Amino acid sequence: MTNRAAGLLLFALISFAAPLQGQQAPAEAAQAAADQLEAATVALEAAESARDRVKALTGTVRAYEAGLGAMREGLRRVARRESQLLTQLKSREDDVAELLGILQTIETSAPPVLMLHPSGPLGAARSAMMVAEVTPGLYARAEALRRDLEEVQTLRLLQQNAAGTLEKGLSGVQEARTALSAAIADRTDLPRRFTENSVRTAILISSTETLTGFASGLAEIAGGAEKITPLSVDISAQRGELDLPVEGLLLRGFEKRDAAGIARPGLLIAARPRALVSTPTAATIRYRGPLLDLGNVVILEPQPDTLFILSGLAEVYGSAGQVIPAGTPVGLMGGSAPQAGAILSLSGEGGGTDRTETLYIEVRMDNSPVDPATWFRIGKGG
Structure with a gap:
């Protein structure tokens, strides 16, 4: 073996580092997401016969949303891992080819040829010792290369199969949302603190130009009630x-x-299209519907003199005066749900690119805005 060949063998041992820890994680994450979507499908079937269909369907929609979100992230990780592997293999293409040639020579050369060395018997002995030391490591690295190639093949197959899973999940979540909307409309078991007076509501809306003005006049929309308990x-x-x-x-x-340089006393949250919006705690619906330039608005009163104001929804649920339990849906975000092909095409992009809708959240105490971060857990999201 020449010094150059021996050097290439040593280079192989160094450059082919041990396989990345947890290299199967991206594929496992995507498969786990597929399992989540399958579980959501089962939950949708069970929700049809549930005693509390609103609660069951709410859980089903959230399960679908979580599963689809996990699938997006899983596919992103799969795409990144595939790209990483292909880049590594491409960068080592020439070295791999030469090393495989050396490996083939070692395997096929007759013993007398291997014993020949320009430096004579001593050089041959030294070369033989070097080959004996590095060959097992070389074969181990070749095995790692084989595993990398197999992983690329597995990741590509997983992405191909994901299309059907996504189609089923997207269809299921739409069905669940439709069923939930109907169940909420049919609900009659919620307590009611007042009945909204539509005429007074219209007058209040037309006579106010700010959210502060509307919030201060909310008591006027209660039909015939001077004061709401x-x-x-x-x-x-x-x-x-x-x-x-x-x-x-x-x-x-x-x-x-x-x-535009405008400071607002609330939070702006980026959400996915058609995401479910729910009350974080038991509350009275004080108002729901279009308001000023804020689009559809839901105003919740969780306790005396405290209002949670949510704006930017495409659809709103419930009616003013109802007392709703924590976790009850109050509406849906707007936008169009992406198709499976669009999700797959964006699988390599970073997180957050699919959160195209925005929900504005304002908290008012004694009719003055306070930082919503003092009420809500504000994290990085998912």
């Missing part, structure tokens, strides 16, 4: 621990200026 609850102990009404990412914080 407040809920006898105190959720102050939950401040800072409430879940956001929608699963999403924080875009802009309290009193932060937007692109």
Whole structure:
């Protein structure tokens, strides 16, 4: 064996590092997401006969949303892993070819040829010792290369199979949302603190130009009631621990200026199209519907003199005066749900690119805005 060949063998042992820890994680994550979507399909079938269909269907929609989100992330990880492997294999293409040639020579050369060496018997002995030391390591690296190639093949097959899983999941979540909307409309078991007076509501909307003005006049929309009896609850102990009404990412914080230089006393959350929006705690619906330039708005009163104002929804559920339990859906975000092909085409992009809708959250106490971050857990989302 020449010094150059021996050097290449040593280079192989160094450059072919041990396989990455947890290299199967991307594929496992995508498969786990597929299992989540399958479980959501089973839950949808069971929800049809559930005693509390609203609760069951709410859980089903959330299961689908979680499964689809996990599938997106799993496919991103699969795409990144595949790209990483292909880049590594491409960068070593020439070295791999030469090393495989050396390996083939070692395997096929007759013993007398291997014993020949320009330096004579001593050089031959030294070469033989070097070959004996590095050949097992070389074969181990060749085995690692084989595993990498097999992983690339597995990842590609997984991406191909994901299309059918996504189609089924997207169809299922749409069916679940439709069923949930119908179940909420048919619901008659919720307590009611007041009945909305539509004429007074219209007058209030037309006579106010700000959210503050509307919030201060909310008592006027209760038909025939001079004063609404407040809920006898105190959720102050939950401040800072409430879940956001929608699963999403924080875009802009309290009193932060937007692109137009306008600072708003609330949070802006980026959410996925058609995401479910729910009340984080038991509350009275004080108003729901279009308001000013805010689009569809839901105003919730979880305790006396405290309002959670949510705007930017495409659809709103329930009616003013109803007292709804924690976790009850109050609407859906807008936008169009992506097709399976669109999700697959975006599988290599970073997280957050599919959160195209925005929910504005404002909290008012004694009719003055406070930082919603003092009430909600504000994380990085998922």
